[in-house]
Amino acid sequence: MSVFHRFANPNRFLKLTNQVLPWVSGLTVISLAVGLYMSFFTSPPDYQQGESVRIMYIHVPSAWMAMFVYTSIAIASVCSLIWRHPLADLAAKASAPIGAGFTFLALATGSLWGKPMWGAWWVWDARLTSVLILFFLYLGHMALMHAFEEQERGNKAAAVLAIVGFVNIPIIKFSVDWWNTLHQPASVMRADGPSIDPSMLWPLMIMGVAFKLFYIVVLLIRIKSELIEAKLRKYRRAVVDKAH
Amino acid sequence: MGNSLFQGEDLTCIRGGRTVFLGLSFNLAQGQALILEGPNGSGKSSLIRMLSGLVRPKLGKLLWQGQDATKEPEIFQSHIHYIGHRNAIKPVLTVLENLAYWSGKTKDDPSLDDALDHFRMLPLKHTPANLLSSGQSRRLTLSRLLASERSVWLLDEPSVGLDVASVALLEEVIKTHRSKGGSVIFATHSPIHVENPNRLNLQDYSPLYNKELLAIENDEESWI
Amino acid sequence: MKAFLNIVSRDLRLALRQKSDLTMAVLFFILTAMLFPFGLGPEPNLLARIAPGIIWVTALLAVLLSLERLFLADYEDGSLEQLILSSTSLEVAVLAKVLAHWLTTGLPLILAAPLIALLFNMDSDAMTILLIAMILGTPSLSLIGAIAATLTLGARRGGVLIPLLVLPLYIPTLIFGVGAIDAAMNSLEAGAVIANARPHLLLLGAILLVSLLITPLAGAAALRQSVE
DSSP states (O other): OOOSOGGGOHHHHHHHHHHHHHHHHHHHHHHHHHHHHIIIIISOOBTTTBGGGGGHHHHHHHHHHHHHHHHHHHHHHHHHHHHOOHHHHHHHHHHHHHHHHHHHHHHHHHHHHHHHHHSSSOOOOHHHHHHHHHHHHHHHHHHHHTSSSSHHHHHHHHHHHHHHHHHHHHHHHHHHHHHHHHHSOSOSOOTTSSOOOHHHHHHHHHHHHHHHHHHHHHHHHHHHHHHHHHHHHHHHHHHHHHHO | OOSEEEEEEEEEEEETTEEEEEEEEEEEETTOEEEEEOOTTSSHHHHHHHHHTSSOOSEEEEEETTEEOSSOTHHHHTTEEEEOSSOOOOTTSBHHHHHHHHHTOOTTOHHHHHHHHHTTOGGGTTSBGGGOOHHHHHHHHHHHHHHHTOSEEEEESTTTTOOHHHHHHHHHHHHHHHHTTOEEEEEOSSOOOOSSOEEEEGGGGOTTTOHHHHHHHHHOSOOO | OHHHHHHHHHHHHHHHHSHHHHHHHHHHHHHHHHHHHHHHOOOHHHHHHHHHHHHHHHHHHHHHHHHTHHHHHHHHHTHHHHHHHSSSOHHHHHHHHHHHHIIIIIHHHHHHHHHHHHHTTOOHHHHHHHHHHHHHHHHHHHHHHHHHHHHTTTOTTHHHHHHHHHHHHHHHHHHHHHHHHHHHHHOSSTTHHHHHHHHHHHHHHHHHHHHHHHHHHHHHHHHHHHHO
């Protein structure tokens, strides 16, 4: 009796994960170290913003990841609903808190960056506002996933929500941009425009790669621990059953 | 008879990470009655919900007139009528309005009166459902069986709340239904008498009660 | 189509016989909107300027309050199972339930909106646009809200969850709904009112179309999950 697809066999997946994990972890540490060194020491200060521009090397990759992880969750959700693949549910469940973490990081660094730039901790800038709404989408997803007695139902409901949210993100983004230009004529300076100097672009790109690798590492560890937990539950139950 | 109408092969149901039953097969022919037996928690309700198409089997097949309908429960859903624990009665609507809505008929359809009459509910026709006793509510729910005219009835504890006289009415209705070639599958703890029924004991398929199955379940490699 | 009308008329009849449900949203809408002058002061110009935002935000909250009961009663009394098993397509059934919800919640809000607009000193041009915007926008609120209502069936704290799920998705409707009226109020010539509000209204219409597509699919999927 095999309930799941061949490649969903958790033992096979665990084995593969254990092989891949050390390599990805190593790459993450290296790229993060190089990226941080370049961001803090070799890249030049901005001629207008001075040293505070270095926040960008954390802020921008975090904002990228916020969107990237949500996209991954939406893709996993489609797989979960169409093919009913149990690993897709686990991936979505494991991704959500990581994505929410990146989103929070983007908001916090955006606020820190905003203080010297705009003189306020929070400005209703179009990008920041969109990220804030994305943060609430994450919170809703996580809350829904854990709102049911039966985990399976939570997974499926959260999958539907993630897809609906994903379809809505362009609409939300567009409406917030529109709202912002109406109320606040473009006075906000954007540091991450297309005309960025290579000396700043390189550390930014490396940090971007490092963040993605970091996501993969944490994701694999989280899925692994979920699987081990399921195994434990099963063994515990077997012990209880024997005692009967 | 003999001709297979509704068939299940190797059905498996998993709920909350726990196997409720596995490897369950059954065969229902026209005019047959199948009684599901087994203690609480052996999965009678789960099986009935699976046969109604509300819950999809994790493993195994459902066949309607020999055609595989596991992935498309719509194939058999138009032929079955499911009655669960809950009555699906709206308290602010009258008895007749409740019945008319679920049978998709207009309120002046004579078959509705007929259905109500079989369960001695005709005098209460215009009573709002919130005034019904629990036994009367159950009888209203059961009269949907007659109004909706489906060939296979799936009844989960149909006699809950019914007095002896009402159970006799139900037995009578089932008898007439079978004589017209209809079939019925039901689970019950209080006796409902039907002529030469087939029986299916779910205890035989439940790992909770069957040590052999428990061993299979616990040895299984997939432990999600 | 017959099944669609059947569901709509049943839900309307249910709502009409339980009048408290019907009046709750409107009452909430009017009472909450009336609180703002007390909080902000009675200055007519200020009130007129913020009126669009207040009317839309309170209407949105009123809809939010009514969402939980949209599918919950059917879920709890077993009607939902029968609905899924009936020969009606579940997508059609979801649309029918949403239409009934809009007729008993959105429509009364639209009827009450001019009253609040009057209390807030809104001029007649702006009021016209307000009504058009609400006619285009409130159905989207019901449609999007229905998704959250179906997803939270059987959840612990479902009532608290719905606002969290729905508010981010309501923001575009709020932005364009308020934007349309703002644009109308800011136009200097009388003839430009419609022209200025037009893009906002078109976008509200676009959101309505997208919601009309998404809600039946997502809602039906969520309903099937809820009884599994």
